[in-house]
Every structure is written in structure tokens, then in C-alpha cells.
Amino acid sequence: MKFKTNGLILKEQSIGEQDKIVTVLTASHGVIRAFVRRAKNIKSPKCASTGLLCYSQLSLFENKGTYTIDEAQSIEMFIKLRNDVIKMSLAQYFCELSLTLCPKESESSDYLRLILNALHLLCNSDKDPLLLKACVEMRLLGLSGYMPDLIMCDSCGEYETANMMFVPKTGKLFCGDCAFKNGVHGIPATNSVITALRHTFYQDFEKLFSFSLKRESLIQLNVITESYLSCITEKDFLTLQFFKMMSE
Numbered sequence: 001m002k003f004k005t006n007g008l009i010l011k012e013q014s015i016g017e018q019d020k021i022v023t024v025l026t027a028s029h030g031v032i033r034a035f036v037r038r039a040k041n042i043k044s045p046k047c048a049s050t051g052l053l054c055y056s057q058l059s060l061f062e063n064k065g066t067y068t069i070d071e072a073q074s075i076e077m078f079i080k081l082r083n084d085v086i087k088m089s090l091a092q093y094f095c096e097l098s099l100t101l102c103p104k105e106s107e108s109s110d111y112l113r114l115i116l117n118a119l120h121l122l123c124n125s126d127k128d129p130l131l132l133k134a135c136v137e138m139r140l141l142g143l144s145g146y147m148p149d150l151i152m153c154d155s156c157g158e159y160e161t162a163n164m165m166f167v168p169k170t171g172k173l174f175c176g177d178c179a180f181k182n183g184v185h186g187i188p189a190t191n192s193v194i195t196a197l198r199h200t201f202y203q204d205f206e207k208l209f210s211f212s213l214k215r216e217s218l219i220q221l222n223v224i225t226e227s228y229l230s231c232i233t234e235k236d237f238l239t240l241q242f243f244k245m246m247s248e
């Protein structure tokens, strides 16, 4: 069966002299692996448009669950990312996150839109990479069904008090008093960090990246998002370690 879809190349692997396999996040089929024949022929338009982090229009052929890319035309190559090692390492972390959390072989346009928007802002705006990172981590988890309960203190129902605490293992929020009374251990957070955390999950997509936070609070927010992500995925992301190393 032949079909066309747009997709972002998340990973590429060489096969022999000429061919490669790419892993693509597509709008219509989620994450799929596809062969690209003669991909290394530099004159072939498929060569550049099936490279890592290219967003391309793809003509695919599917036979018994095996996909082949017949043609590819690039829409956006995020060229500017390639000159900035911090931004590029974060973009690669977004790819690894997508490989882990995006659905396979089912409709995924919301996931694709999220990653493309984040890459666009990473490439063309001066938004802090840590803000983009926290939004992508939490929204991807939200889309995948891992919603924490951030409305209020899980014990007394208080919406906002000093010394709120987030518990990554359960995805629950506690006020300082209830955490103490119940012997709950979590990550303490200021009100502005809790507000930002709520924003990453509950805000409309159009406004997702539209907030600002002091650098110190952004760091605290990222401690929370990384801990929650790690509890859910039980995975060490090599690209995240590399991004952190580069950002130091």
C-alpha cells in the first residue's frame, strides 16, 4: 500500500554501502521504522531529506508491516540547530523522548506538533532551553496518559500554600503540613514553580510555551520534571546526560 505523510526523522542507521533505516515520527502512523534505498547517493534528494531531525513529506510503501520510503522532500531542516551543540543535544533528547513515549503505528499528530513547535522555538527564538525541555517532557507524558494530579494538596485540598511538595513516584502534590503529618517525601517547590508545572500539563497547546520563569525556578522545575519522567519511564536518557554535560 502506498501513502503519503509528513514526518520527523528521529534516528538513522546505515545498512551496507548504500541504504539506511530511519525511525520517523509521522502524523498518520506515529513512530515507524522505514528503509531508505540508495539513501547515501549524495545526488539523491532522499539523502538530505531523510537525515536526522529533518521534517519531510514522505511517500511510503507498506508491505506486511515493513515500510520503505520511496520519495522524501524536506519541509524544514532546522539548520540553525546544527551550529549550536547545546541546542542540538536538546533536540536529540527530544528525539529520544519521542522514541520512548510516542505511539507506534497509530495517529500521532498531537505528538508531532509538540515536537515540531519545540524545535522551531529552540531554533528560532531566545526561549531558555530549560523552559522548552520542561514543557516537552511534561506534555509528552500528559499525551501518553501519565497525568499527575496537580490540582491541590492530595490530603487537605489546599490549592496553594507555602512549601508545596511534589511526589514524583505518585504524581501527587502535598502541602508542607500534610507532607509532614503523613511522612510523605517529595521535592519542595515554590508557588511559581508549582504554577509553571500546572501550566505544562493543563494549559492549552497554543499557550504551552508562553510563560517565563526566573532561571533559578526553571532549574527547580526541571528537577521535578526529570524526576517524574524518570519514575514513569524507568530509563536513563543518554542524550539528556549529554545535554546536561554540554550545558554546564
Ligand SMILES: [Zn+2]
Residues within 6 Å of the ligand: 153, 154, 155, 156, 157, 158, 174, 175, 176, 177, 178, 179
Ligand atoms: Zn495539605
